[in-house]
Amino acid sequence: MKGVLLSGGTGSRLRPITHTGPKQLVPVANKPVLEYAIEDFKDAGITEIGVVLGNKGRDEIQELLGDGSEYGVDITYIVQGNPLGLAHAAGCARDFVDGDDFVMYLGDNILKEGITDLVESFRVGDYGAGIALQEVDNPQQFGIADVDDDGTVTELVEKPDDPPTNLALIGMYVFSADVFDAIERLEPSWRGELEITDAIQLLLEDGHDIDSHVVTGWWKDTGKPEDILEANRLVLEETELTREGSIAAGAQTDGRIGLAESAEIEDGAVVRGPVSIAEGTTVKEGAYVGPYTSIGPDSTIEDAHIENSVVIGESEITASGRIVDSLLGRNANVQSADELLPEGRRLVVGENSQLRL
Numbered sequence: 001m002k003g004v005l006l007s008g009g010t011g012s013r014l015r016p017i018t019h020t021g022p023k024q025l026v027p028v029a030n031k032p033v034l035e036y037a038i039e040d041f042k043d044a045g046i047t048e049i050g051v052v053l054g055n056k057g058r059d060e061i062q063e064l065l066g067d068g069s070e071y072g073v074d075i076t077y078i079v080q081g082n083p084l085g086l087a088h089a090a091g092c093a094r095d096f097v098d099g100d101d102f103v104m105y106l107g108d109n110i111l112k113e114g115i116t117d118l119v120e121s122f123r124v125g126d127y128g129a130g131i132a133l134q135e136v137d138n139p140q141q142f143g144i145a146d147v148d149d150d151g152t153v154t155e156l157v158e159k160p161d162d163p164p165t166n167l168a169l170i171g172m173y174v175f176s177a178d179v180f181d182a183i184e185r186l187e188p189s190w191r192g193e194l195e196i197t198d199a200i201q202l203l204l205e206d207g208h209d210i211d212s213h214v215v216t217g218w219w220k221d222t223g224k225p226e227d228i229l230e231a232n233r234l235v236l237e238e239t240e241l242t243r244e245g246s247i248a249a250g251a252q253t254d255g256r257i258g259l260a261e262s263a264e265i266e267d268g269a270v271v272r273g274p275v276s277i278a279e280g281t282t283v284k285e286g287a288y289v290g291p292y293t294s295i296g297p298d299s300t301i302e303d304a305h306i307e308n309s310v311v312i313g314e315s316e317i318t319a320s321g322r323i324v325d326s327l328l329g330r331n332a333n334v335q336s337a338d339e340l341l342p343e344g345r346r347l348v349v350g351e352n353s354q355l356r357l
């Protein structure tokens with residue numbers, strides 16, 4: 001079985017963070033979202049992975065993942081170009097898949113329990129596709145499956161006005177190579193995309209059985225800033241955090257703290273885990289880094305209080321005051337204006353930024 005990892009898309013709901021890079025590289029607990037998917041593939045025994053690239057961030061993604069050897073996998077890059085839908089992206093992987101079964105994984109999704117059960121369940125039967133489902137509160141915004149009492153899928157519909165169930169297709173699918181013929185027969189949906197949900201519905205109409213697996217652990221589509229913060233909380237809650245950097249005797253620390261080797265917590269700083277602090281970052285006197293915060297590399301936090309936030313990296317946050325529930329892009333600086341006149345907030349803010357002052 002092969003893996004197909006989708007890394008295209010425009011990341012419009014994560015602007016301005018995605019003005020300069022692809023959404024799949026936004027870090028959660030100081031690790032790019034895409035790496036979680038690579039690890040899930042590996043855990044499921046899938047090491048031949050095709051990474052489908054859109055127009056955005058191709059170089060950055062290839063620079064991060066390379067040929068896959070650092071992760072113990074073998075990566076082939078496939079260029080999709082314009083994002084014309086998930087089924088279009090899958091179709092671009094046809095030559096790479098070369099008749100095998102494959103798992104398709106949306107590169108901006110994180111799934112607590114990984115994909116091993118989904119893959120095993122597909123393998124023991126004779127299915128056209130296997131889908132992972134989870135109950136959601138807003139089924140109109142997802143692909144939705146109807147299943148009968150014994151879990152057999154009877155209908156799939158993309159973003160229905162009148163959803164038959166609240167079981168959403170989440171971002172992981174297993175396919176037999178029959179899906180490619182279904183994709184070729186698809187027409188664009190109302191949003192102008194070739195929908196993977198419609199391709200699975202065609203497989204069903206062609207007489208294939210569709211396996212379904214309801215996921216009970218958490219799943220996060222990291223499409224919006226609040227999703228990144230929530231994914232960061234969920235991952236920090238349960239990953240092992242290792243302290244390698246130095247903590248001064250006069251610093252106060254509590255709870256689980258991940259501290260990279262070259263990171264420091266200095267005298268007079270307070271850090272309460274779970275927190276992840278990346279390489280080259282210093283938490284200085286007067287700073288408070290509170291639970292569910294990840295601070296990326298080469299940053300300084302001084303005097304500021306920050307909690308439940310993600311700082312991507314190369315930032316100086318030295319203004320006194322509280323920063324909560326925030327996502328700060330690379331090289332974002334928050335400094336004090338106290339000594340400057342006229343008094344007031346001084347902002348240099350990119351397009352589509354959101355400030356709550």
Ligand code: G1P
Nearest residue numbers: 142143158168169170171197221
């Ligand atoms: C896509 C799929 C949808 C699926 C969702 C999962 O939606 O079209 O079927 O439920 O991913 O995140 P989109 O993110 O393109 O709106």
